[in-house]
Amino acid sequence: MGNTRATGTKVADAAVSDAKTPRTERGRRTLRKLLDAAAEEFGEKGFHEASVSSITRRAGVALGSFYTYFDSKDGLFRALVADMSEKVRTSARSALSDDMGALEIERAALTAFLRFAAEHKEIYRIIDEAEFVDPESYRMHYQTIAERIADRLHSGAAKGELREGLGELEAWAVMGMNVFVGLRYIVWGAAEMTPEQVAAGVNRLLAEGVLRR
Template sequence: MDYSSSPPGSGPVTERGERTRRKLIRAAETELGEKGFYKASISSITQRAGVAQGTFYLYYRSKEEIFRALVEHMNRGMRHHLSVAIAEAQTRLEAERLGLESFMRFCREHAHLYRIVMEAQFVDPEMHQWFFRTLADGYAKRLEAAQQRGEIRSGDPHAQALALIGIAFFMGQRDWIWEQPPTDAESLATAMAIIESGLSPLSPQK
């Protein structure tokens, strides 16, 4: 993932300082993603980054802080990735299909960050809630707009958003947490059939 857009942290505001911060955050992504929060260590993060252990504290006060930075970066990176993916969609249902396909690709490329977000529910419940709340709030606004255009059925857009997020994240969990066979075209088509059935406008009753 591109870390040129800085996750939260401090440290020297110089080009060299920014390079060091990126090294630390990439190393933390791998260390925390592979070992989990409780088994990962700051010393291992700095070893992976190739910097002195004391350097870590110029940028992050604790393992908890760099963990939160990674959750936030996952949130921002994923939302940007999905926005680009659905930009050319002509309808909301087309956007849902493109978005689901894009989400699965994104998680495949950033499996460590996916695991970190999932673990956040135990490590930092407030950050975990923030991650999904911001996703759901933005998603609900787009769904509400689609309802007003008559593209999808009416209803509580926030409930719709939560249901759709649940489908995507559990499909990702099957692939990268449960280590089941990768999601294939048939699996995506099945999920989309459920989504289309749930969102398509109801036919007028005769």
Template sequence: MREPAAPRDKVPKTARGQKTLRQLLDAAAEEFGEKGFHEASISQITQRAGVAIGSFYTYFDSKEEVFTALVRDVSGQVRDYVAPRIAGEANQLDAERVGQQAFLEFARRHKEIYRIIDEAEFVDPAIYREHYTSTARRIAARLDAAQERGEISPGSSEIRAWALMGMNVFLGLRFGVWGEDCDPAEVARVGGDLIARGMGPRDPA
């Protein structure tokens, strides 16, 4: 199991410490998701987590620090939710469709991630950029491997990765956060068709 995110010098070494940190990060997600960064407070985070305020300072020095850790944690949660669902797919086109559906499902269960990530652009621009660039690198690596296997047509994996990520982000916003009027499988079927027609192997001229 992936350890919850914390500053490198404050990573808990015990199961109890990891549990407390998990409670704080989950509470922070609720607090920041509901109120936004500026209106959120450390005291409310600890109250939501059901821990003493001193426990907060065992892991974080400030509201900014817990917010940064939360963005990294959210990125890790998305990765850990999607990765096992695409791992068993027979080819990359199917994997991208399944990954899109998995992201939509995650977004519906964790609507607060959009507010948290959007605010990161202003609270901590470096972590905001890290969130997207690290995601794009993972997608690009998958696409590079798929090109080598002949499952997709040749092309820039970096450009395609950013395009796929943009599709997932906005489909998640519309069909995960703003409304749930379309089944994630159907959204991913239409999105997957678009991906396949744009990235499918081409017959030689």
């Protein structure tokens, strides 16, 4: 799927592996429209109230076309979770550059995630609902992110910036911080703090912990 672009967002490989891969540019655009409409529909109504006919209506796509790409509402939901995971990944990655220090990388990745969540508040509801609708996708979403964070922590240690011994436990802790501050300040928040301010506070916690020095 290398450089396939439709409405500006690459369709996640995993989403496509779940959908039937479109062979034409027009097909890829239709798939993208269905995924975007699904994000709105599942985000607003939740999985059980959402309907395929309402999603195709939002997408401006014929109902018959839906079944060209997906077998069922379940299949679409699974593809959407994979697509959301991929969007989180690319939004974080696009904020990083090679000359950043290890801590700066964590701050930039969190800022990018929070900005993404501010634009796509439905992501929390959709990922959280996956725990019930499609537990395997839910697990995969978090495992994949934790592995990415663990890789970054290892790189930071290899460069001598971070302490030795950081690994999966610390990656899950960092992910948990990021998810919960996003819930509090972005999804529930009344814009008391910007993504940059939230990320700066979390970054200081990572840098120095809570002890007085």
